[in-house]
Amino acid sequence: MSLLKFASMACIALTLGACQSVFQPKPMAFTQDASEQVKTGCEGQDCPLVNIDTLHFADAPQxxxxxxxxxxxxxxxxxxxxxxxxxxxxxEQFLRTAQPRNSTYLQAKVREQHDDLVVIELSSYLDTGGAHGMPGRGFINYSRTAQKEVTLQDMLLPGQEQAFWGAAKVAHNNWLIKTHYGSDPEYVKNWPFQKTPHVALLKDNVVLKYDVYSIAPYSEGHVELSIPYSRLRGILKPEWVPAEG
Structure with missing residues (x-):
């Protein structure tokens, strides 16, 4: 039997997600574009600055x-x-109006590339001179074939949003146990489970990232919860479940 015929028969037997994992596409090429600029004419450690570290995909202008x-x-x-x-x-706008000790940082990096997806993680940090700055995070799940972002609604089977957040709450409970916060009733009361808009379809699991002050104090940073794909059977559309998951 030829290799091509064998591969075709294998794909018939497997789900779409499995076929995508058998035939991994070549990773999309990209270049990094990083720059840091201080306010014109300013000297010293307190000069306002802007740091931007982003990406360019020649084959994906979208x-x-x-x-x-x-x-x-x-x-x-x-x-x-x-x-x-x-x-x-x-x-230009930030540097024109910024005061001493003001700074801003923006970054986009490739978290993973697998199957049909390119997962971008976004970061931000704004320092207005206070005790500490305010960080932000986000994800883009980009479908190469559809040439668009895959939203949570795109990922889920119809009527499964409540079940998805139920699985997320289980992951949150596991995090509480692992960090020993679960044994502190006051902590559980003050920092209850919440939904987050930051969801990433990684190769080994689905990751949820939380903004600071959402489910934990600032000192905990951006809490990251992981949900195994095995817990999301019948919740996620099969095309978004890697074979290895």
Whole structure:
């Protein structure tokens, strides 16, 4: 039997997700674009600065545009604040109005590439001179074939959102036990489980990342919960479950 015929028969026997994992596509090429700029004419350690570390995908201009848009959305800190039209415009605007000890940091990095997905992790940090700055996080699950972001609603089978967050709550309980916070009734009362918009379809598990102050104090940073794919059978659409999961 030829290798091609054998592979075709294997794909018929396997689910779509398994076929995607058997035939791994070549990772998408990208370049890193990192820069740091201080306020013109300023000297010393307290000079305002902007650090931007982003990515460019030559074969996916839609992903480039999405990354820039999402990074810019992370710079908005009040309802009346307008979104800058570009990262360059944001840099100029921030440095023009920034006070000493003000700084901002934006980053996009590839967390994983597997099957049809490129998973981008986004980070931000704004320091306005207080005791500590305010960090932010986010994910983009980008489908190479559909050339668009895969949202949580895209991932789930119809009517399974409640079941998904039920599995997330189990992961949260496991985190409480692991960190020993679960034995502190006051902690459990003050920091209850919440939903998060930051969901990533990684190769080995589904990851949920939380903003600071959402389910834990600032000192805990961005809490990350993991849900095994085995717990999401009948909840996630099969095409988003890697064979190894």
């Amino acid at each position: 992903l480039d545009a999405l990354i820039e848009k999402r990074l810019l959305q992370m710079t908005v800190n009040s309802p009346d604040e307008k979104l800058a039209p570009s990262l360059d415009a944001y840099r």
